[in-house]
Amino acid sequence: MQYVLRKMLTGIPLILGVTLVSFALMVYFGPDMTYQLLGKNPTAEQIIEVRHQLGYDQSFIQRYLAYLTELIRLDFGNSSSGEPVRSLLAKTIPVSLILILPGFLLGHILGVLLALAAAFWRGRWADKLIMAIAVIGMSVSFLIVIIAFQILLCSSDGLNLFPVRGWNVQSLPDYLSYIAVPTLATTFVALGYETRFYRSVFVEEMTRDYVRTARAFGLSSRRIFFRSIFKNCLIPIITRVMFSIPQVAIGGSLLIESYFGIPGIGKATYEAIITGDQPVLKAVVSLTAILFVFVMTLNDILYRAVDPRVSLK
Amino acid sequence: MNEFSSVAGARAVNRRNSIWRKVLRKFLADRTGVAGLAAVLVYFVAALGVWCGWWGTDWADLGGSKWEAVSAAHWFGTNIIGQDIFSRAIYATSTAFEVGVVVAVLATIIGGVLGAFAGFFAGSWIDELLLWAMNVLDAIPFYLFVAAVAYSLAGSPYAMHVAMITSFWIGTGRLVRGEVIKLRNMEYIEAAYAIGLSRFMIIFRHILPNTSHILLVQASIAFVSAIKAEVILSFLGIGIRDGMSWGLMIEESTKEVLAGFYNNFIAASLLMFGLVMAFNALSDALQDAMDPRKVA
Numbered sequence: 001m002q003y004v005l006r007k008m009l010t011g012i013p014l015i016l017g018v019t020l021v022s023f024a025l026m027v028y029f030g031p032d033m034t035y036q037l038l039g040k041n042p043t044a045e046q047i048i049e050v051r052h053q054l055g056y057d058q059s060f061i062q063r064y065l066a067y068l069t070e071l072i073r074l075d076f077g078n079s080s081s082g083e084p085v086r087s088l089l090a091k092t093i094p095v096s097l098i099l100i101l102p103g104f105l106l107g108h109i110l111g112v113l114l115a116l117a118a119a120f121w122r123g124r125w126a127d128k129l130i131m132a133i134a135v136i137g138m139s140v141s142f143l144i145v146i147i148a149f150q151i152l153l154c155s156s157d158g159l160n161l162f163p164v165r166g167w168n169v170q171s172l173p174d175y176l177s178y179i180a181v182p183t184l185a186t187t188f189v190a191l192g193y194e195t196r197f198y199r200s201v202f203v204e205e206m207t208r209d210y211v212r213t214a215r216a217f218g219l220s221s222r223r224i225f226f227r228s229i230f231k232n233c234l235i236p237i238i239t240r241v242m243f244s245i246p247q248v249a250i251g252g253s254l255l256i257e258s259y260f261g262i263p264g265i266g267k268a269t270y271e272a273i274i275t276g277d278q279p280v281l282k283a284v285v286s287l288t289a290i291l292f293v294f295v296m297t298l299n300d301i302l303y304r305a306v307d308p309r310v311s312l313k
Numbered sequence: 314m315n316e317f318s319s320v321a322g323a324r325a326v327n328r329r330n331s332i333w334r335k336v337l338r339k340f341l342a343d344r345t346g347v348a349g350l351a352a353v354l355v356y357f358v359a360a361l362g363v364w365c366g367w368w369g370t371d372w373a374d375l376g377g378s379k380w381e382a383v384s385a386a387h388w389f390g391t392n393i394i395g396q397d398i399f400s401r402a403i404y405a406t407s408t409a410f411e412v413g414v415v416v417a418v419l420a421t422i423i424g425g426v427l428g429a430f431a432g433f434f435a436g437s438w439i440d441e442l443l444l445w446a447m448n449v450l451d452a453i454p455f456y457l458f459v460a461a462v463a464y465s466l467a468g469s470p471y472a473m474h475v476a477m478i479t480s481f482w483i484g485t486g487r488l489v490r491g492e493v494i495k496l497r498n499m500e501y502i503e504a505a506y507a508i509g510l511s512r513f514m515i516i517f518r519h520i521l522p523n524t525s526h527i528l529l530v531q532a533s534i535a536f537v538s539a540i541k542a543e544v545i546l547s548f549l550g551i552g553i554r555d556g557m558s559w560g561l562m563i564e565e566s567t568k569e570v571l572a573g574f575y576n577n578f579i580a581a582s583l584l585m586f587g588l589v590m591a592f593n594a595l596s597d598a599l600q601d602a603m604d605p606r607k608v609a
Binding site for chain 1: 446448449450454460461462465544575593
């Protein structure tokens with residue numbers, strides 16, 4: 001517990017850095033919002049007043065500190081549509097989570113399984129086939145996969161099985177039919193990268209000396225493979241899974257959600273980008289940074305659980 | 314045999330066994346890699362032709378009618394407003410190369426230099442600062458970062474390039490840092506100190522060249538990532554602003570596929586897939602040839 005707290009504390013410089021960069025890019029050098037808030041033909045006094053409200057007449061440091069205190073109090077204000085950012089987040093984050101989770105899990109689980117198969121039959125046809133498909137999967141753009149799956153599965157030119165876009169979830173079958181195509185697309189794209197990565201991890205472990213020793217002692221390949229190699233590969237696997245969480249949480253869902261018109265955090269972020277809605281962007285950036293620190297801490301704790309030699313100091 | 318010719322002989326032997334020759338031999342033995350290189354060169358010629366004005370010049374002309382089928386005049390047909398899809402796809406190839414090369418070269422240079430500094434001064438405040446910067450940039454979601462950069466550069470056409478370079482140097486930086494930490498404790502570096510070389514000279518003349526295998530592979534990875542990211546960013550409206558790219562073609566085609574016209578989508582997707590696939594094959598072969606520790 002003490003360790004967790006200490007680890008979280010070391011995340012503070014990181015969060016400060018992220019907020020500094022996001023503040024500098026999005027607020028200080030960001031678009032001037034003065035004239036969006038003013039009506040037509042404002043007087044000089046009105047301009048000065050709005051600029052004062054927005055803090056444009058203060059120094060960089062003062063404005064950054066104000067930005068930080070807003071963050072610490074989790075007071076993100078209202079989005080430009082007038083809705084409080086907090087309720088916007090509460091509404092959109094769960095949608096994104098249930099949307100992204102199945103594809104994320106499937107991608108990693110299938111990736112590990114395929115990589116295990118490829119590594120187990122290293123150099124044989126199964127390995128070559130899996131790796132060739134992985135390279136092809138890696139080379140197709142995410143966007144193209146989404147559009148192609150949509151044409152094949154949702155349009156009248158294809159199988160027409162699932163809704164084309166949107167999000168109208170009332171029951172479990174609804175949910176499954178809406179996430180089917182996004183899940184397929186994310187899994188497909190992730191699979192190439194994951195399989196290659198995990199295979200290289202397994203193969204590297206397979207060439208270690210202890211494997212040769214175990215083989216010399218007459219242990220069966222299968223036993224060595226699952227008893228020793230797989231266990232020793234858990235640390236890179238955990239790291240990979242954990243560190244893709246922050247990226248997937250925003251990056252993956254941004255494209256999927258804006259393409260399929262699903263009201264999740266990714267789409268909200270995309271709209272905030274397009275309209276320059278700073279309170280929303282601010283909240284998203286800082287939450288991601290906090291998530292990042294959280295994930296790093298959790299990662300270290302999981303190391304300890306998997307490998308007793310790792311000590312948490 | 315006099316002394317001179319034996320020195321020359323030793324040099325010839327050295328040259329024959331030089332590391333780059335071995336890499337080349339290994340690379341040429343890799344058929345997939347050579348095929349990838351050949352395909353990349355074909356694309357490069359296509360892009361070169363656009364830069365020299367040999368072809369693809371009429372990509373913005375409204376030469377045909379709406380959605381013409383494939384014909385001798387329009388090899389891939391025409392799009393919704395009658396522009397020739399083949400010219401647009403070829404022109405987009407040059408855009409892809411511009412984005413890929415600019416991002417790959419600059420990201421690799423920055424990553425190499427900063428990574429070398431971090432590694433050489435590992436444990437000091439320079440290293441701490443650079444590591445902090447890497448972590449901070451890693452913690453910001455990529456698409457959000459691009460959008461933020463696009464804003465602060467007030468819609469500059471290079472906002473996307475700047476954002477990609479700022480995020481893509483990190484991977485290279487981390488790898489180079491790790492390698493330099495190993496290199497700086499080697500005897501030849503000690504020897505370089507002993508003969509009075511400056512640290513600057515040691516880093517740039519004696520350490521960085523020894524990381525070139527990492528730099529080359531990372532540059533090829535950055536090239537592919539940049540092309541793939543360009544397509545998504547252009548589609549989202551925060552990428553290429555003027556000109557034509559595969560991402561913009563796909564964006565255009567999403568309105569067309571709903572009406573059952575696929576030429577634009579297929580042309581852009583296949584061309585992009587071909588280049589990325591070829592480059593992936595090339596990059597894999599480079600890694601196999603240059604990384605002594607990599608086991609296939």
